[in-house]
Amino acid sequence: MPMAAGTLLYAQSGGVTAVINATAAAVIERARRHGLRVLAGRNGILGVLREELIDTTPLPASTVKRLGQTPGGAFGSCRFKLGSLEADRARYERLIEVLRAHDVRWFLYNGGNDSADTALKVSRIAEEFGYPLTCVGVPKTVDNDLAVTDTCPGFGSAAKYTAVSVREAALDVAAMAETSTKVFVYEAMGRHAGWLAAAAGLAGEGADDAPHIILFPERAFDEAAFFAKVRETVERVGYCVVVASEGIRTADGAFVADAGGGKDAFGHTQLGGVASYLAGRVKDALGYKVHWTLPDYLQRSARHLASATDLEQAVAVGHAAVDYAVKGRNAVMPVIVRKNDRPYRWTVEPAPLADIANHERTMPDDFIREDGYGITEAARRYLQPLIRAEAPPRYGRDGLPRYVQPRLATVPTRLPPFEV
Amino acid sequence: MPMAAGTLLYAQSGGVTAVINATAAAVIERARRHGLRVLAGRNGILGVLREELIDTTPLPASTVKRLGQTPGGAFGSCRFKLGSLEADRARYERLIEVLRAHDVRWFLYNGGNDSADTALKVSRIAEEFGYPLTCVGVPKTVDNDLAVTDTCPGFGSAAKYTAVSVREAALDVAAMAETSTKVFVYEAMGRHAGWLAAAAGLAGEGADDAPHIILFPERAFDEAAFFAKVRETVERVGYCVVVASEGIRTADGAFVADAGGGKDAFGHTQLGGVASYLAGRVKDALGYKVHWTLPDYLQRSARHLASATDLEQAVAVGHAAVDYAVKGRNAVMPVIVRKNDRPYRWTVEPAPLADIANHERTMPDDFIREDGYGITEAARRYLQPLIRAEAPPRYGRDGLPRYVQPRLATVPTRLPPFEV
Incomplete structure (x- = not known):
């Protein structure tokens, strides 16, 4: 070299x-x-x-x-x-x-x-x-929305976190559905593109495997159709696991999250409310017991x-x-x-x-199933390799990963201060 | 045998x-x-x-x-x-x-x-x-609230999930705090006892390590004191990671989580939660950018x-x-x-x-720090061994754990049906 x-x-x-x-x-x-x-x-x-x-x-x-x-x-x-x-x-x-x-x-x-x-x-x-x-x-x-590259470092790990977490939570819901939670909503990051929500689709293979419904920002959210799909799933499978992208919008372009949240001090949209909003709506409209999760930073730091x-x-x-x-x-x-x-x-x-x-890359059309609620075989072929194989960190004797936060010194300045 | x-x-x-x-x-x-x-x-x-x-x-x-x-x-x-x-x-x-x-x-x-x-x-x-x-x-x-036994199977794994997740998310927050999220709230299961919230305390060791604030159901929640502690932490450390037990209550016995729920202007159910409520309050009162997580079933199925x-x-x-x-x-x-x-x-x-x-076992008094916002050395001695060592499941070539959901047949009935 x-x-x-x-x-x-x-x-x-x-x-x-x-x-x-x-x-x-x-x-x-x-x-x-x-x-x-x-x-x-x-x-x-x-x-x-x-x-x-x-x-x-x-x-x-x-x-x-x-x-x-x-x-x-x-x-x-x-x-x-x-x-x-x-x-x-x-x-x-x-x-x-x-x-x-x-x-x-x-x-x-x-x-x-x-x-x-x-x-x-x-x-x-x-x-x-x-x-x-x-x-x-x-x-x-983690958004996987860079142009040109096949995938973006960070996405595969967040995708693996998503697929594993949805599979695990779905087993929990399945065990309890008879007397407890029937609908579970998982909120995935992705304001403009549904890549992480799509990755959840890897958690299941059969038609009745969780997740039963994936909501993509690339498809307009239709509440009535969603309710019908949830009800039909609960009646057939016994429970329904929903994965919702934080950025889903109704046909008129409004963020669904806004319906459940508010505005911040600057009038900016505060995202993060899709799962709780949908869970509340399902509870009111269908009467099912609901639970939801918002993994937030956990999904990108896992x-x-x-x-x-x-x-x-x-x-x-x-x-x-x-x-x-x-x-x-x-x-x-x-x-x-x-x-x-x-x-x-x-x-x-x-x-x-x-x-x-x-540039921004959204999901190709042929990655989303015809009915809009799942991923296609093409998506699976693309996503599957990205979550493959494990690379656990070293753990200490205390049972925690041996992460470091070294003290980092800056070099002496050579210029006058600058007001950013 | x-x-x-x-x-x-x-x-x-x-x-x-x-x-x-x-x-x-x-x-x-x-x-x-x-x-x-x-x-x-x-x-x-x-x-x-x-x-x-x-x-x-x-x-x-x-x-x-x-x-x-x-x-x-x-x-x-x-x-x-x-x-x-x-x-x-x-x-x-x-x-x-x-x-x-x-x-x-x-x-x-x-x-x-x-x-x-x-x-x-x-x-x-x-x-x-x-x-x-x-x-x-x-x-x-996972609640660890059974009497007599030193600990309850299920708790140690949920505790490990909690400590690892808080450590990971805290590193994320630390990296972004300068221009983004300054306060992060993690909601832990535990309606009556703060065992899982306490386990988060294992994520940090030094005085300025996350989590900076743990809120236990065993201590009355005092909003003003909490705000002061958050502000002081952000000013000293640059950010503040809060772990809140879902069951925290104010001095008059009201669940804090209930304050965040209810019905909205349209009569729709607003599903609450401690983390989202506290995050909203911190944002309004202190003006910091906030994020929160509700791991829900993820914490007990991981x-x-x-x-x-x-x-x-x-x-x-x-x-x-x-x-x-x-x-x-x-x-x-x-x-x-x-x-x-x-x-x-x-x-x-x-x-x-x-x-x-x-019977129900709550946390011993001497497991909670004098100021009510952290765990003591006694708690650490108790909790530490319970999260120790890793036992990952086997993974398949698809990058997912090889979990099973076998088809399970019931034996022929021998009695008339019974209406439960």
Whole structure:
């Protein structure tokens, strides 16, 4: 491997996952093999703007390894979207100033659509300023909505969590349905695309297996039809397990969650209320005893139930991103390319950030069953490999996973403060 | 082992757990070694009253083994409490009739407080009728509220799920707190006793580790003090993870969960919950961005995260129950007796059902920290061994645990139908 002295900056962006730190650890390990020093933005791009740069050099290899099996985002992430180059010019200029002050030659930004867009813009402004910088996006998101790539690191583990949890809860409901809960509603993340809800479909195979109903944001929610399906299922099977995507909407475009919740202080929609809302409606309309679950962050941080496939891909994109960077492949992202379904074969290849930035991939039409309440064989072929094989973390003698939260020191600042 | 031809009846009762089927499998395996035939009540005691008795004889040993690693209740459970011997005489008589019709000589009832009471009453009425029957209770409950026993099979696994999930979600919150969620609320099962909420305390060790606040039903909920603690935590740590027991009440005895439910403006049922209510209150009062989770059945069916200690105990009480039954030890329950904390040593001993029936064990006072928001070292010593070691189920090539739902046939009825 070629030696290339210099500094690489890595930052995490957006919602974290069970395996984003596996990517981070892979980046650090690979960069060290290239002889690079790795800085990390504290809380993502915010830390770069604020010149809060964590020096990963003091982290022993053993800590980096444990970091790789710790969920969450080790260096902090953020929800912070930069605007257009024109509107947000001062911030882009500040980014270049900070990179220059610390002699950063490679910038790796690990996130979703927005992050790909940011990385692309940083590469453009660096060029404009004549600052030698190679920008590489690194994919991550449990939403699985990035364009070009076959799947997004983080999704497979959340998908496995979803399928396993639904299968387990369904066994519980089945055992109790005679005298207790007859309808159980599981709320899956996914505001615009039903990928995680679809993954729940892997929990069952036969026609009467749970989940009996999946509600996708890609299909308009029709309450009367839903009630009919619930009733028919309870009458035939004895109980009904429903998986609802948080982003389902009625035909007029209104989020169902809004009917059960409210607005936040800024007039923003507060999501997270689909399951409780549907459960309440079923109870009123059909009289069944209901239970519901909102796993929320549990579904995207469940490193204890990571998919080995997902973990492997999270590591692979980390390695590839460093390799691309060192080779000067600017404005690209390592993406997963599927070569075969069964057995699942894939490779990592570079794709232009411009093809990924700000695009959003929803579920193909032929992944959703004709009746709108389940997944097709095509969906199963796509999803199945992504949750395959187990990659449990190491556990301590205390019965808990040996996750780490290392103390992380930032390097001394070299610039005046900047008000973000 | 002595051979004892005859029929043993096993039934499950109340909420199921991740390991109650491990007890069932242990009962079947041990009974087979004694040469007994095992019937199982479909949906617990209801199946006995209705003469819906599953014959476990055709189940191959391999299926019984897989059953032992499947969550839920394989034969069905029920929420159905028999009244006093006087008030419910017809049903008790029917039970004896059914047992007699199928020549059942040993009755094992696997459940919590109520089930211990039912088993005791069945033993009394059998005696009154001169019907030779040995009744043995078998402990089970994620609520951990059975008297006499050191712990209840099912609790350790739910406790491990709770501690692991809180640790994982806390890492997620920590990573995002700068620009996103600052307060996260986890709702734990436990209407009367805070055992599962307490188990969350194992997720952290240092003063600033999550969970930062645990709310126990054993302490009156004081909203103003809670708000102050949340604010102080966010200001010091950057975020605050709260674990709330579903059963917390205000000083006047009102369940906090009830404040979040009710009817909306359209007369629709609003299903409440402690976590969503507290999250809403924190948001309104303190202005922080909040998220919450309601794991619901996920926490008691998470066989994928079972505690090996819990699993071992679930098997041990199954074996002991059969051994006691065969020896004619009537009206007892195998209980876990703790011999030592560190290392954890325990044995199984028989305890009179009369000492267990209808008692409820709440958390000892000295398990809750002085300020009411955390667990003490004494609680830690008690809880820690219960979540220790992992016992993952076998997974299939599809990435899902190899759980089974065998088709279960009932034996032909010998009595006229009975209206329960």
